[in-house]
Amino acid sequence: xxxxxxxxxxxxxxxxxxxxxxxxxxxxxxxxxxxxxxxxxxxxxxxxxxxxxxxxxxxxxxxxxxxxxxxxxxxxxxxxxxxxxxxxxxxxxxxxxxxxxxxxxxxxxxxxxxxxxxxxxxxxxxxxxxxxxxxxxxxxxxxxxxxxxxxxxxxxxxxxxxxxxxxxxxxxxxxxxxxxxxxxxxxxxxxxxxxxxxxxxxxxxxxxxxxxxx
Ligand code: Z5A
Numbered sequence: 001x002x003x004x005x006x007x008x009x010x011x012x013x014x015x016x017x018x019x020x021x022x023x024x025x026x027x028x029x030x031x032x033x034x035x036x037x038x039x040x041x042x043x044x045x046x047x048x049x050x051x052x053x054x055x056x057x058x059x060x061x062x063x064x065x066x067x068x069x070x071x072x073x074x075x076x077x078x079x080x081x082x083x084x085x086x087x088x089x090x091x092x093x094x095x096x097x098x099x100x101x102x103x104x105x106x107x108x109x110x111x112x113x114x115x116x117x118x119x120x121x122x123x124x125x126x127x128x129x130x131x132x133x134x135x136x137x138x139x140x141x142x143x144x145x146x147x148x149x150x151x152x153x154x155x156x157x158x159x160x161x162x163x164x165x166x167x168x169x170x171x172x173x174x175x176x177x178x179x180x181x182x183x184x185x186x187x188x189x190x191x192x193x194x195x196x197x198x199x200x201x202x203x204x205x206x207x208x209x210x211x212x213x214x
């Protein structure tokens with residue numbers, strides 16, 4: 001029997017470090033809620049789970065891990081949340097998500113480890129829910145770094161971020177929205193809000209779910 005509740009939308013923010021994902025995802029959830037949309041902010045890695053704590057420790061360089069193993073752990077951190085994510089959407093909650101599988105693939109493949117190419121990196125993500133909309137916050141690495149410099153975590157170096165950006169260019173699909181992230185917070189928000197409103201409306205109207213990498 002079909003559900004009586006319209007499903008929520010899965011709206012994803014992606015982009016290089018400091019491009020504004022946290023700022024924009026937080027602002028979008030507030031705006032959606034204030035217009036009556038039931039919305040929640042999620043982020044990956046989800047550092048609250050036991051797997052997420054292992055990832056957190058790795059990102060903070062407190063532990064070392066094989067590059068393939070940490071890649072699979074990032075993916076497992078999405079799989080462990082998959083059922084909860086699908087249940088939320090089915091209940092009508094719109095999820096605004098800060099990073100997801102595309103970051104997983106773009107970062108690991110940027111390390112240049114033999115064998116860990118884009119295709120290998122995609123494989124553990126296949127079958128996870130595909131977002132209804134991707135808001136790719138497009139920004140040169142130098143401009144992002146000028147927003148306060150990179151932090152202390154692993155991966156926060158200019159060379160790696162440039163390789164990540166090049167990988168995002170390879171992963172982009174024609175249904176993504178490329179947002180100029182160099183504008184003011186309000187300008188970027190306006191562009192994101194329009195896409196989010198459209199995604200929510202399509203999901204209310206019954207848009208089907210899709211899976212990576214359909
Ligand atoms: N990773 C992975 O390897 N595999 C995976 O599967 C996943 C992730 C999911 C997690 O970092 C790390 O894990 C990440 C990828 C890797 N490594 N790196 N790099 P995270 O997600 O916890 O952290 P982050 O993505 O690096 O977040 P960030 O540094 O907080 O950046 P942000 O969220 O994109 O930006 P922001 O905090 O919103 O803004 C940065 C600053 O710019 C801040 O001072 C703002 O006030 C300012 N800002 C924001 N927007 C503007 C505008 N429009 N104008 C001027 N200033 C602005």
